[in-house]
Amino acid sequence: MASSDNLAxxxxxxxxxxxxxxxxxxxxxxxxxxxxxxxxxxxMLFEPIAFVAVFILIxxxxxxxxxxxxxxxxxxxxxxxxxxxxxxxxMTRPSNAVSANQGLFAYRQVLPVDPVLVRIVLEGLLRxxxxxxxxVGGLLLGLDLKADLPMLAIWAWMTLWALGxxxxxxxxVVTTLIPDLGRIVSMLSMPxxxxxxxxxxxxxxxxxxxxxxxxNPIAHVLEYLRLGFFEHYKTVQGIxxxxxxxxxxxxxxxxxxxxxxxxxRLKAK
Numbered sequence: 001m002a003s004s005d006n007l008a009x010x011x012x013x014x015x016x017x018x019x020x021x022x023x024x025x026x027x028x029x030x031x032x033x034x035x036x037x038x039x040x041x042x043x044m045l046f047e048p049i050a051f052v053a054v055f056i057l058i059x060x061x062x063x064x065x066x067x068x069x070x071x072x073x074x075x076x077x078x079x080x081x082x083x084x085x086x087x088x089x090x091m092t093r094p095s096n097a098v099s100a101n102q103g104l105f106a107y108r109q110v111l112p113v114d115p116v117l118v119r120i121v122l123e124g125l126l127r128x129x130x131x132x133x134x135x136v137g138g139l140l141l142g143l144d145l146k147a148d149l150p151m152l153a154i155w156a157w158m159t160l161w162a163l164g165x166x167x168x169x170x171x172x173v174v175t176t177l178i179p180d181l182g183r184i185v186s187m188l189s190m191p192x193x194x195x196x197x198x199x200x201x202x203x204x205x206x207x208x209x210x211x212x213x214x215x216n217p218i219a220h221v222l223e224y225l226r227l228g229f230f231e232h233y234k235t236v237q238g239i240x241x242x243x244x245x246x247x248x249x250x251x252x253x254x255x256x257x258x259x260x261x262x263x264x265r266l267k268a269k
Contacts, residue, residue, distance in 0.1 A: 021109050025101075025118045033122060044130050048081050055199050068201045071230035075144045080198045082131045083160050083225045087218055088189055089123040090164020094172040095182055098266050105267040112266035113259040116172045120165045128157070145229065153228025159221045159241060162248040169255025176266055196222055202236045210236050217244040 012020075034040050055077060068076050097115040104110045138145035147153040175182040193199065196218040202210050213219045214236070221244045223235045259266070 017109050018114075021114055022118055025104075025110075025115055026122060029115070029118050029122050033126070044126065045133065048078070048085060048130075048134065051081055052077055068233070069203065070233035071226065072144050075138065076201075076226060076230065076233070077199070078134055078138065078143075078145065079226050079229050080222050082127070082134060083157065083222050084193055084196060084198045084218070086124065086127040086131075086157065087160045087164040088192075089127055090120055090161060091167040091171065092185060092189070093123045094119045094168035095175045095185060097172055098176045102267075111259075112172075112176075112263055113169075113256070116169060116259070120168050124161045124165075131157075147229045148231035149228045151228075153225060155241075156221050156225035156228050159244055159248065160218075160225065162252070163217060163221065163244060166248045166251025166255060170251050170258060171255075173255065173258040173262055173266065177262065192216075192218065195219070198222065203234055211238075214238050217247040220244050 052074065056074065059073065094116040097119045098112045101110075101115040104115070105112065135145045171181075171185055175185060195213060195216055197213060202213055202219060202223065205213070220239045221241065223239045224241060226233050227235055
């Protein structure tokens, strides 16, 4: 019986083995992410609601209007926040994936890159599901959250996912080998939010500030995401999806190279 099991395992192709590993790890991560904490879903929904409420109060205190050019401010803010959270989770969640799954590396079929890829996919799916809940809820409340250019919105959403995935792959190696850098990465979330035009439209800022913000690829893709939802939204000049994809592909390739180069050291950590 044991010999037949060994023969069956040897007859499987490497892709079949990898697919089985990914499926098992995905189910394990999904259960841990959504079921281990009874408030997991609550916090995934409450965090963006709290951010929206706080920033609306701040904006109403500083300015009387609630609109940006070509879009209502509340839907505009929701779209930007959800896009930024997708990027943020893709960047930060994989950082401790290697250390959290050290026990699995005793199996030769499991590589350090596997839990990282699984977390990237899982976080992307969860954030997409949460965003869909916000869209449906917003439409029921009368908010203009219907995408005017759905294909552009989907493409921008996938681009944000890819950008976060590239940084997540890279940081999962760097923060595992140099743990102190993980604290710095976690501290970057709030500054990145302000530097990406999530809260205040880039068009409302001085020209020289806009030019500096255009070095940030997140700002580019958030502008495209908002344009996908609000066809008449006035974006700033100079945004480029190609610029974002150059960053994304570079960090995806660099992260995979780092995983190949330091696979044994990551297993021994």
